[in-house]
Amino acid sequence: MFKRHGLSVFAVVIAAFLSLPVIVIVSYLLKADGALWQHLFDTVLNDYLVNSLLLLLGVGTGVLLLGVPTAWLTSMCSFPGRRWLSWALLLPLAIPAYIIAYTYTGLLDFAGPVQTWIRDLTGLGYGDYWFFEIRSLGGAIVMMSLVLYPYVYLMARAAFLEQSVNSIEVGCSLGYSRWRAMWSLALPMARPAIIAGLSLALMETLADYGTVQYFGVSTFTTGIFRTFYGYGDMAAAAQLAASLLAFVILLVLLERYSRRRASYHSAAESRARADLIPLTGTKAAMAVIACSAPLIFGFIIPATQLLFWAVFEAEPLGWDFVTLAWNSFSLAFLAAIIAVTLAIILSYAKRTKPIKPVRTVIAMAGFGYALPGTIIAIGVLIPLAWADHSLIALFESLGWDSPGLLLSGSLVALLFAYTVRFLAVALGSVQSGLEKIKPSLDHAGRSMGHNPLTLLRKIHVPLMRSSILTALLIVFVDVLKELPATLILRPFNFNTMAVRAYELASDERLVDAAPASIMIVLVGLIPVLMLHASIARRRPH
Amino acid sequence: MIPMNLINTFILPAVAASLLTATTAQAGDIVNVYSARKEALIKPLLDEFSATTGIKVNLITGKADALLKRLQVEGSATPADLFITVDVGRLHRAKEAGVLKPVSLPSLEKRIPKALRDSESYWYGLTLRARPIIYAKNRVNPDELSTYEALADAKWKGRICLRSSQSVYNQSLVAATIDAIGAEATQDWMASMINNLAKAPSGGDTDQLKAVSAGVCDVTIANTYYLARLINSSKEAEQSVASQLAVFWPNQLGQGALGRGAHFNVSGAGFTKYGKHPKQAQILLEYLVSATAQAWYAEINNEYPVVAGVEVSEALKGFGVYKMDPIDLETLGENNRQAVQLMDRAGWR
Numbered sequence: 001m002f003k004r005h006g007l008s009v010f011a012v013v014i015a016a017f018l019s020l021p022v023i024v025i026v027s028y029l030l031k032a033d034g035a036l037w038q039h040l041f042d043t044v045l046n047d048y049l050v051n052s053l054l055l056l057l058g059v060g061t062g063v064l065l066l067g068v069p070t071a072w073l074t075s076m077c078s079f080p081g082r083r084w085l086s087w088a089l090l091l092p093l094a095i096p097a098y099i100i101a102y103t104y105t106g107l108l109d110f111a112g113p114v115q116t117w118i119r120d121l122t123g124l125g126y127g128d129y130w131f132f133e134i135r136s137l138g139g140a141i142v143m144m145s146l147v148l149y150p151y152v153y154l155m156a157r158a159a160f161l162e163q164s165v166n167s168i169e170v171g172c173s174l175g176y177s178r179w180r181a182m183w184s185l186a187l188p189m190a191r192p193a194i195i196a197g198l199s200l201a202l203m204e205t206l207a208d209y210g211t212v213q214y215f216g217v218s219t220f221t222t223g224i225f226r227t228f229y230g231y232g233d234m235a236a237a238a239q240l241a242a243s244l245l246a247f248v249i250l251l252v253l254l255e256r257y258s259r260r261r262a263s264y265h266s267a268a269e270s271r272a273r274a275d276l277i278p279l280t281g282t283k284a285a286m287a288v289i290a291c292s293a294p295l296i297f298g299f300i301i302p303a304t305q306l307l308f309w310a311v312f313e314a315e316p317l318g319w320d321f322v323t324l325a326w327n328s329f330s331l332a333f334l335a336a337i338i339a340v341t342l343a344i345i346l347s348y349a350k351r352t353k354p355i356k357p358v359r360t361v362i363a364m365a366g367f368g369y370a371l372p373g374t375i376i377a378i379g380v381l382i383p384l385a386w387a388d389h390s391l392i393a394l395f396e397s398l399g400w401d402s403p404g405l406l407l408s409g410s411l412v413a414l415l416f417a418y419t420v421r422f423l424a425v426a427l428g429s430v431q432s433g434l435e436k437i438k439p440s441l442d443h444a445g446r447s448m449g450h451n452p453l454t455l456l457r458k459i460h461v462p463l464m465r466s467s468i469l470t471a472l473l474i475v476f477v478d479v480l481k482e483l484p485a486t487l488i489l490r491p492f493n494f495n496t497m498a499v500r501a502y503e504l505a506s507d508e509r510l511v512d513a514a515p516a517s518i519m520i521v522l523v524g525l526i527p528v529l530m531l532h533a534s535i536a537r538r539r540p541h
Numbered sequence: 542m543i544p545m546n547l548i549n550t551f552i553l554p555a556v557a558a559s560l561l562t563a564t565t566a567q568a569g570d571i572v573n574v575y576s577a578r579k580e581a582l583i584k585p586l587l588d589e590f591s592a593t594t595g596i597k598v599n600l601i602t603g604k605a606d607a608l609l610k611r612l613q614v615e616g617s618a619t620p621a622d623l624f625i626t627v628d629v630g631r632l633h634r635a636k637e638a639g640v641l642k643p644v645s646l647p648s649l650e651k652r653i654p655k656a657l658r659d660s661e662s663y664w665y666g667l668t669l670r671a672r673p674i675i676y677a678k679n680r681v682n683p684d685e686l687s688t689y690e691a692l693a694d695a696k697w698k699g700r701i702c703l704r705s706s707q708s709v710y711n712q713s714l715v716a717a718t719i720d721a722i723g724a725e726a727t728q729d730w731m732a733s734m735i736n737n738l739a740k741a742p743s744g745g746d747t748d749q750l751k752a753v754s755a756g757v758c759d760v761t762i763a764n765t766y767y768l769a770r771l772i773n774s775s776k777e778a779e780q781s782v783a784s785q786l787a788v789f790w791p792n793q794l795g796q797g798a799l800g801r802g803a804h805f806n807v808s809g810a811g812f813t814k815y816g817k818h819p820k821q822a823q824i825l826l827e828y829l830v831s832a833t834a835q836a837w838y839a840e841i842n843n844e845y846p847v848v849a850g851v852e853v854s855e856a857l858k859g860f861g862v863y864k865m866d867p868i869d870l871e872t873l874g875e876n877n878r879q880a881v882q883l884m885d886r887a888g889w890r
Contacts, residue, residue: 043885105744111751111782126756135743216705216743218890226707229606230881232634313776378610385614392618405618488607492573492599492620495580503579503602508747508767511776 007452008358011349014342015358015365021379021420022367026245028238036236040223048223054137055144055212055219056202062145063201066294067152068194072182073291075160078276079284085291086157087532092298093150093474094524096481098210099501099517101143102510103302105214106309108134135215144205146298151204152197154470155432159193160186162436162466192435195255196428200474202251203370203424206244209484210502220244221372234378241375248370252363303521309514317515321497324516328496329523331411331486332479335418339475340468342419343426347434348460352442352452362427369424373417373484380417380489384408410491417485422478426471433467434460473527480524497523571597572821575612576625577605578808582842583625590828596821605631605709612640612813622816623825627808628709629666630716633874636663641811646823652830656867657807657847666807666870667829668838669845671863672710673803674789675768676760677753686789688799689718692760693733701734702749702758705742706884710764714804715884716876717868721798724883731887742890747771754782760789769843769856790863802864806873807847 073079074086092100108114110126119125133139163186176184187194212219220240228237279287346362368376384407392402407413437460445455461468483498490499501516576583580602587598601608605626612619612635624641626632635641636659645662657666674686685696692701704711718727739758749761750768771783790803810829812822828834835846839853846853 039882039885109748109751110757111755116755133740136741213705213707214744216741216890222707226881229604229709230707230712231878232606233878234606234610374604374607377607378614381611381614385616385618388618389616402618404620405615408615409620484607487603488611490601492601494601499602503581506745507579507581508745 005353007345007349008353008355011346011358012361015346015361018342018365018368018420018423019361020383021376021417022245022364022371024379024382025238025371025375026242028235029242031235032239033233033236036227036231036233037239040227040236040240044218044223044226047218048220051137051212051218052206052220055141055217056205058137058141059144059148059205060198060202062141063149063152063198064194066145066149066298067197068156068187070149070291070294071153071156071160072186073287075157076182076186076277077279077287079279079287081288081292082276085288085295087528088295088299089153089291090150090528090531091295091303091525092147093154093477094480094521094528095147095299095302096210096483096498096501096517096520097144097147097204097208098214098483098505099306099513099520100147100298100302101140101211101214102505102513103305103517104139104143105134106510107301107305108132137215137217140211140215140217143211144201144208146294148201148204149294149298151200151474152194154474155193155197155200155429156190158429158466158470159190159432159436162433163189193432196432199252199255200369200425200428203248206248206370207372209372209374224372224375228374238375238378241371245367245370248367303518306514306518306521309511310518314512314514317519321515321519324495324497324500325519325523327494328480328498328520331414331418331496332476332523335415335422335479336472336476338415339419339422339426340430340471343423343430343471344456344461344468347427347431348452348456350431351434351439365420366424366427368420369422371421373421373482373486374488376421377417377485377488380413380420380485381408384413384416408489411494413489414486417489418475418479418482421482421485422475425474425478429467429471429474430464433464433470437463469531473531476527477524480520570595570821571599572622572818572825573599573620573816574601574623574625574825575608575621575813576600576602577608577631578602578625578627585841586829586834586837587825589833590825594824594828596824598825606634609635609638609640613638617815619813619815620817621813622818622822623810624813625667625808625810627670627806628713629664629807629809629870630709630713630874630877632659632664632809632811633871633877635811636661636874640814642814642816644812644819644823646827648823648827649830652848654847654849656870658809659811659871664809664811665826665830666809666847668808668835668842669805669847669865670710670808671765671803671805671845671865672714672762673765673860673863674760674791675750675753675763675786676789677756677785678787679785680756680759683787683789686760686791687794688792689714689762689804690722690730690798691791692737692762693730695733695737697734697737697760699737699739700759701737702739702752702761703734703742703889704744704746704749704761704763706881706889708745710746710806711762711889712877712880712884713806713873714762715880716873717804717866719876719880719883720868720872721801721866724879728883728887731884731889735887735889750786751782754785765857765860766843769854769860772856772859773843773854788860790861792866793864800864801868802866805845805865807870808844 070089074082106112115131207221209221209225213222224237224240227233227240350358350362388405388408391406395403441459442455445459481498483502486496486499497516497519501513501520504513587600591598605628612621612624624635641663643662649665653665658664676686715727746763746767749763750771752758753761765788768783768786768788771779774780792799792801792803794800810826812819816822830848832851835848835851838844839846839851839857843854843857845857
């Protein structure tokens with residue numbers, strides 16, 4: 001029995017364990033406080049909903065517009081600068097949304113250099129001229145689109161690159177033009193990947209607190225924190241978070257339903273690349289502009305501003321920055337390995353036995369991504385502290401010294417929280433990589449008497465190498481940027497670069513936060529460059 | 542990717558080591574602190590404390606409510622001895638949540654005035670933070686200003702900037718106003734004041750000060766240490782912002798609510814119920830109200846000391862002396878929830 005279902009059972013246990021924090025949060029629904037809900041409903045809930053929906057709509061459109069065309073151009077066409085643009089387009093991923101928001105506010109605010117310069121030049125005063133109000137819903141949409149589009153870009157590009165050339169060639173030989181082939185074949189075939197990237201961007205948007213809070217936009221998430229911090233009502237905050245989750249589940253189900261019968265693996269297993277479509281003249285210039293604009297606005301401008309602040313205006317970092325960088329790096333590294341390993345096991349279990357219990361529990365394990373980090377952290381803290389208390393009771397009954405908070409007070413809690421929060425990221429990438437491998441390979445392997453784990457190691461993992469690397473990269477960078485869960489769960493005397501940047505920024509010392517922010521970006525660049533090197537090695541063109 | 546041997550030799554052992562050290566915060570001559578006060582604004586003092594007493598301080602900083610939740614969940618196993626916040630509402634919340642224990646210490650009671658500590662000794666105030674009106678010198682005649690309530694007047698239409706209602710400092714200001722003029726009047730006051738805003742609330746106190754200086758609006762309400770920090774800044778742009786601003790102490794004249802005094806809040810600390818190092822925690826708390834520590838707060842972060850006779854910074858002296866609202870600080874905590882509700886109703890985002 002276990003031999004036949006071992007992998008499924010193992011996967012269900014892991015996934016159930018990872019779903020614990022989400023279940024803890026959802027269970028708060030049982031203790032609803034009618035009066036507070038009535039008040040929220042009467043006053044602010046409507047605003048929260050409308051703003052959150054507009055934000056989702058805006059960021060969704062933004063990341064698709066920035067991510068898909070750039071992915072297509074860099075993977076299918078040739079134009080000057082394509083090679084380095086193809087990896088440089090990932091760079092905005094390294095900038096946390098709240099930091100890009102602070103940075104652009106510093107630049108574009110009424111008191112910032114741009115508007116001051118306009119006023120000095122024209123002699124106009126505030127209100128005499130129109131200028132884009134960065135602290136607004138629109139501003140939040142632009143900021144988040146600029147740093148979240150790489151999710152779509154990465155996934156879409158990986159999909160375009162892994163697409164069997166034959167499908168496109170067949171399309172062309174049937175009389176499709178190259179562009180027609182893109183619309184009718186490549187894009188629909190890349191759909192699972194694009195949707196995976198889009199849903200990551202949207203879940204991140206829903207979970208964001210730093211940006212919307214700074215811009216004074218009331219969204220569902222600011223509502224959750226207002227309820228938690230303002231009313232001191234953790235239960236009601238958790239209930240709001242649970243309703244947020246219900247919304248996410250609805251979206252996920254809708255997406256599933258819309259592609260219920262489609263399969264996305266290609267029958268042919270061609271590794272050959274079609275020639276890139278050469279672009280010249282105006283077309284090449286437009287491609288360069290389209291691909292460099294997201295890079296300039298999403299990375300070069302904010303990074304330059306941060307660097308300027310860090311070098312010329314901020315208090316310099318002390319020597320403890322080495323410790324901070326090491327803490328951030330090692331946590332992100334470990335979390336990425338853990339999350340991606342678990343994601344591979346879970347996805348593969350689902351592939352070998354796509355039965356309902358396995359699918360359901362894996363889907364649940366991925367929902368942590370849509371919840372704000374603070375809420376996840378509390379969902380992690382409660383079961384771990386319970387386990388700690390049980391352990392302490394056990395030790396004391398044996399007459400031993402209390403071990404203290406072994407789990408909830410150590411980095412175990414943080415790693416657990418990161419895995420819960422970012423498993424969806426790893427799952428998204430790994431699953432879309434796995435989906436492209438045709439099942440007949442599995443059948444062939446099984447009929448030759450190999451067990452599933454051998455197949456996974458020998459066949460699937462090598463075939464989806466770039467998807468796995470992508471997953472590692474995203475989780476690494478996400479953990480590097482992660483703040484709220486780190487803030488609550490970290491042990492004594494333990495800080496990361498994100499914590500340092502946040503502490504200074506929330507003390508309204510934005511400029512002094514710049515060195516730590518720049519460090520986050522720099523450490524985040526390491527895996528981006530490694531990923532590039534690794535993919536470039538595989539596809540030397 | 543990184544070679545496996547590098548991972549095995551360096552990264553894994555290092556991480557394992559930090560996993561282990563993280564759990565050893567319970568033994569020895571130490572004190573463990575959960576602090577909502579930012580590291581930069583407390584660590585130097587704690588280092589000084591360790592150097593003089595030999596007691597090691599372990600610190601976790603974070604948001605008050607999150608730390609409070611952590612204390613609650615950890616229960617009797619919590620390693621924390623001292624809980625420090627920057628707002629009395631959160632101290633009150635901690636007391637209500639049952640994570641603090643009353644500790645009556647003559648050494649502290651002698652130094653901290655009765656109004657600035659809990660009547661049942663659950664918490665002690667450490668510094669004072671005043672939240673007056675700040676105005677643009679070239680566009681506002683101080684005679685135009687009088688009370689917080691008067692900012693509801695139509696003459697301020699389009700001339701006010703305010704931080705959002707998420708700010709605990711605004712919440713405690715509203716909590717105090719409820720006590721002074723009643724809930725209904727408070728809501729009306731806020732609704733009219735919100736109507737006078739030049740722009741939707743966003744950003745922090747410093748952003749409001751910059752907005753006033755840039756001419757977006759003429760007055761705002763902000764904590765004084767933000768203005769003092771701009772005054773003392775080494776950056777010309779920040780000094781120039783500060784040079785255009787002045788402090789107005791509201792509600793100084795008249796009877797009753799009118800002349801109740803300017804709003805202030807305290808940062809403070811309480812002993813945790815299950816702390817394992819009460820003795821060391823006491824020594825630390827006594828240190829934090831010592832003349833040295835109090836002068837440090839006044840000088841470095843421009844907060845007002847709770848202990849009489851401690852010199853304040855030049856910037857604070859420049860703001861003048863003022864009458865404080867003598868409200869019972871516990872009331873601020875008790876009214877906090879209602880304050881947020883009224884802010885929701887009045888449309889203060």
